[in-house]
Amino acid sequence: MTPVAATVLEADELYRFYRAAEGEETIALRGVSLTLEAGGFIAVTGPSGSGKSTLMSCLAGLDEPDGGTVRLDGTPISHRPERERARLRARLVGVVTQTGNLIDHLTVRRNIDLAQRIGARPDRAWREELLRELGLTARGGAEPAALSGGEAARAALAVALATRPPVVLADEPTGELDAHTESEVLALLSGLAESGVGVVVASHSPAVALAADRTVHLRDGRIMTSGEPRR
C-alpha cells in the first residue's frame, strides 16, 4: 500500500474583509479551503485582485483571516497573538515574498544565519549545504544588491529553507525573472517538493502552473477550480 503523505498545510473556510475609510468593504477571500500534503506543489493562479496575495499572507500567518483557520504541520497558526504567530512562522514556514526576503546590509550567509537564529535553529552545516545545493557557495559573502536576479531568487529560497520548514510559500517568486532563470527557480521548487516539502506558489505565470502538480484558481476571492494532482 502507498503510504499516505502527512498533511502539512490546512486552510479551512478562510474569509478576509478589508474596510476602506469611506465604509466600503472588499471581500478578498470568501470561504477558501485547501489542503497540502508533504511533497505536494500547488500553484495559486487568478487575475489581479482575485485574492492570491491575501491568501498567501493568511497561509503564512503574516495576516489574520477574519474567519476560518490555518494549520501548519498540524499546529493552528491563525487566531493567535502576533508574537506567537511569528515564533511558529519562523519554525514552520519558509516565505519567499514578491519584494524579497533578504536584508540589504547582510551577506547571503548572514541572512541565512539570521533566519536560523529567529527560528532558534542554528545549523551551519545545513547553511553550507543549502548554499552548495543552490549554487551559491561562491556568493555567500555577497550582499543582496550585488546578486544577479537568479542569484537573488536562489538566495531568497535559501533563507526560506534556513530552518528546514515543512512548508514553503512563495508569492510571485519569478515575477522579475527572465524565462530561463524562471525555469531554473521552478526546477528548484519542484525538487524541493520531491524532497518532501509542501510548496505553494502564487503567480500569474503559466510556467508556474505547469511546474505544479495542482492548480488552485481564484476569482473574486473564491476557488473556481482545484485541479487534480498530476503525479
Ligand SMILES: Nc1ncnc2c1ncn2[C@@H]1O[C@H](COP(=O)(O)OP(=O)(O)OP(=O)(O)O)[C@@H](O)[C@H]1O
Ligand atoms: N490592505 C488592503 N486594504 C484594502 N484592500 C485590500 C488590501 N489588500 C488587498 N486588498 C484588496 O483585496 C483584493 C485582493 O487583493 P490581493 O492583493 O490579494 O489580490 P492578488 O490576486 O494578489 O492581486 P495581484 O495579482 O494584483 O497581486 C483586491 O480587491 C485588493 O484591492
